[in-house]
Amino acid sequence: MNYLQTHNERDKSKHRGLWGGVIVFAVFIFLIQMMAPHFLPAIFTTIARPFWRVEFSISSGSLRSQEYLLNENEALRRQLADITIRLETNQSVVNENDELKALLKRPVTSTSTQGLASSTTVSSSAVLASTGFVDPLFGLKPSPYTLSAVLKRPPLAPYDELIIDIGTYQNVAVGDLVYASGNVLVGRVADTLSDTSKVNLLSSTNTTYDVLIGDSNTSSKNHSVPAVAHGLGGGQFSVQVPRDVVTNIGDIVTVPSINNKTIGIVGGVITDPTQPFETILFTSLANIYDLKWALVDTNTATSTPTIKNAKK
Amino acid sequence: MQKNSIIRLVVNILLFVSVLNGWWPIAFIVGVGGAWYWPHFIEIIVAGVAYDALFGMISGTSIHGWIGTIVSIVLYTVILLIKKIVR
Numbered sequence: 001m002n003y004l005q006t007h008n009e010r011d012k013s014k015h016r017g018l019w020g021g022v023i024v025f026a027v028f029i030f031l032i033q034m035m036a037p038h039f040l041p042a043i044f045t046t047i048a049r050p051f052w053r054v055e056f057s058i059s060s061g062s063l064r065s066q067e068y069l070l071n072e073n074e075a076l077r078r079q080l081a082d083i084t085i086r087l088e089t090n091q092s093v094v095n096e097n098d099e100l101k102a103l104l105k106r107p108v109t110s111t112s113t114q115g116l117a118s119s120t121t122v123s124s125s126a127v128l129a130s131t132g133f134v135d136p137l138f139g140l141k142p143s144p145y146t147l148s149a150v151l152k153r154p155p156l157a158p159y160d161e162l163i164i165d166i167g168t169y170q171n172v173a174v175g176d177l178v179y180a181s182g183n184v185l186v187g188r189v190a191d192t193l194s195d196t197s198k199v200n201l202l203s204s205t206n207t208t209y210d211v212l213i214g215d216s217n218t219s220s221k222n223h224s225v226p227a228v229a230h231g232l233g234g235g236q237f238s239v240q241v242p243r244d245v246v247t248n249i250g251d252i253v254t255v256p257s258i259n260n261k262t263i264g265i266v267g268g269v270i271t272d273p274t275q276p277f278e279t280i281l282f283t284s285l286a287n288i289y290d291l292k293w294a295l296v297d298t299n300t301a302t303s304t305p306t307i308k309n310a311k312k
Numbered sequence: 313m314q315k316n317s318i319i320r321l322v323v324n325i326l327l328f329v330s331v332l333n334g335w336w337p338i339a340f341i342v343g344v345g346g347a348w349y350w351p352h353f354i355e356i357i358v359a360g361v362a363y364d365a366l367f368g369m370i371s372g373t374s375i376h377g378w379i380g381t382i383v384s385i386v387l388y389t390v391i392l393l394i395k396k397i398v399r
Contacts, residue, residue: 159367
């Protein structure tokens, strides 16, 4: 009697070849990545970048009607005039801060002075003016920041990172700090290609930073509580402090340095009477889900980094 | 045969767009569907590698940044095994 053969030798060898192919492919990819870490990202980013740019242009309003753009332009001009007036007021406070630091014999490193004095400054004022992006600290003055468009952001971009449209051609280096509008520190450059960069957000999981949790009503650092912040992803952080420490919702969280870079604001405090510690939850001041533009401090790599104790 | 090729092309475009935009849930579903429907849907592995090349694969990091590649290879092999058992 003859039976139908369900698995013959030919099928077996075919499957064996397939398994071998998959393993060889995986090893090949791994070796390429080890020997030339930018090879694969460069290929795929070159393909993806035009699509991202088009998507960004559309989302930025390139296809809007002329009338809409004129109205928007008018509204932005009014807003700009309003902000300019506020900026002049803020500038006096910045000057006062500089004077106080000088009195205390601390180097005057406030961003306004740094921006005007730096010879390696990349002037982004023209770009800022053309885009209507006005940094509250710099206004339209030349700054050490380079403006970049955020091509991809969470939650769609995985690994809690941003992809920005500037890279090594614009002097961006690994470790450069990245700010959102309002001088809010949001992350730092993790990898650069010629025209794009990957920015690791401060809130990336398994990342810790030294922070100061300060009273929002006082500007003195003496009232700040040092702590270690853990990234929870998506612009969220958690900190554990002793229960005796008084922390309120709305307190500001800064990175310890003379410049006091603000990174977040306390959004909740979880206290358990049975535990000696309380958990403070804070969120980034900038809404990372809505970031369209980011400022990259291209001088970070050559100056003292603000964040010293970032651990991964 | 031609119809099958057109369907595969459409699925590949969908997979490509999903990966490009970082829509990983859609890429996952399309990839699993494709791997189940066609005998050798290698595109799922290419999509995984492309996904990591675009959004992960930061030099100097360990397994972080390789999740797309690992998941795609595992999916491909597991689906292949299941198909071998049930068909």
